[in-house]
Amino acid sequence: MSKSVRTSNHSRAENISASAAKLRLLKKLRCTLKFEKQAWAAGAQLVAGVDEVGRGSLFGPVVAAAVILDPERRIRGLRDSKLLPAERREVLALLIRRHAIAWAVAAVDSARIDQINIYHASRLAMLQAVQQLAPAPGYVLVDAVKLDCELPQDAIIHGDARSASIAAASIIAKVERDRMISAWDPVFPSYGLASNKGYCTPHHLAALREHGPSPLHRQSFAPVWSAPIPQEVLGFMLEEPAEEVTSDDEESVAAIAQVS
Numbered sequence: 001m002s003k004s005v006r007t008s009n010h011s012r013a014e015n016i017s018a019s020a021a022k023l024r025l026l027k028k029l030r031c032t033l034k035f036e037k038q039a040w041a042a043g044a045q046l047v048a049g050v051d052e053v054g055r056g057s058l059f060g061p062v063v064a065a066a067v068i069l070d071p072e073r074r075i076r077g078l079r080d081s082k083l084l085p086a087e088r089r090e091v092l093a094l095l096i097r098r099h100a101i102a103w104a105v106a107a108v109d110s111a112r113i114d115q116i117n118i119y120h121a122s123r124l125a126m127l128q129a130v131q132q133l134a135p136a137p138g139y140v141l142v143d144a145v146k147l148d149c150e151l152p153q154d155a156i157i158h159g160d161a162r163s164a165s166i167a168a169a170s171i172i173a174k175v176e177r178d179r180m181i182s183a184w185d186p187v188f189p190s191y192g193l194a195s196n197k198g199y200c201t202p203h204h205l206a207a208l209r210e211h212g213p214s215p216l217h218r219q220s221f222a223p224v225w226s227a228p229i230p231q232e233v234l235g236f237m238l239e240e241p242a243e244e245v246t247s248d249d250e251e252s253v254a255a256i257a258q259v260s
Contacts, residue, residue: 024080029161030079031079034139035154036069043096044139044152049165050130051143053081053121053173058224059191059217060181061107064125065173066133066140069165073099080161081174091159093175096168103168104132105176114220123147129169141165142258195237202224 210231
């Protein structure tokens with residue numbers, strides 16, 4: 001092989017995008033029960049896998065799921081949700097919901113994401129998903145991060161491609177978030193949400209430049225706050241709702257009056 005051909009091949013290898021390189025890596029990893037078996041051997045009876053989706057989206061919530069798989073009911077084909085076609089994810093999500101010991105979903109909306117940043121919002125969504133599990137797990141396997149809870153846990157790099165429980169959680173979270181975002185497509189038809197799920201596509205960026213962001217876009221994300229047109233305001237957001245005095249309000253007023 002000539003030097004020029006080798007140089008050309010080497011250049012193509014260097015020009016691969018970071019996302020494409022990550023996908024290549026994920027496809028090589030094997031999704032097994034290795035980490036679950038380690039937790040079971042250490043005495044944990046119920047092991048939950050936890051993952052989130054939507055961190056890189058410009059629109060809508062970040063969604064997390066937690067799943068406790070039944071060791072007696074093997075679900076074949078579990079792997080990182082990013083590596084599965086939508087139809088296969090739907091089938092697997094149905095099997096997970098049907099056969100798992102427990103599963104739960106939690107979401108943190110765009111306003112909260114803007115307040116605390118996407119990293120902390122993702123961790124919060126994952127923690128809330130774990131807290132909703134019934135029965136509660138005795139051990140938690142998390143994709144790459146630690147959660148603020150007392151449960152023993154293991155943060156696994158590329159966990160959604162290596163742990164069956166985390167992969168199951170990623171599938172449930174992905175299917176649920178896709179459903180949520182698609183439901184907003186008729187409300188905000190300009191952005192192509194049904195197809196891009198709120199992610200940064202050329203069409204989505206062009207729509208932001210032309211129409212500005214919607215109220216559900218993440219204002220702290222650069223492509224959103226840098227849009228040349230101000231944020232869209234929905235009609236109901238301009239209405240002044242009548243304030244109702246509840247029994248709790250009356251008790252608070254009474255308490256303040258006593259202090260005064």
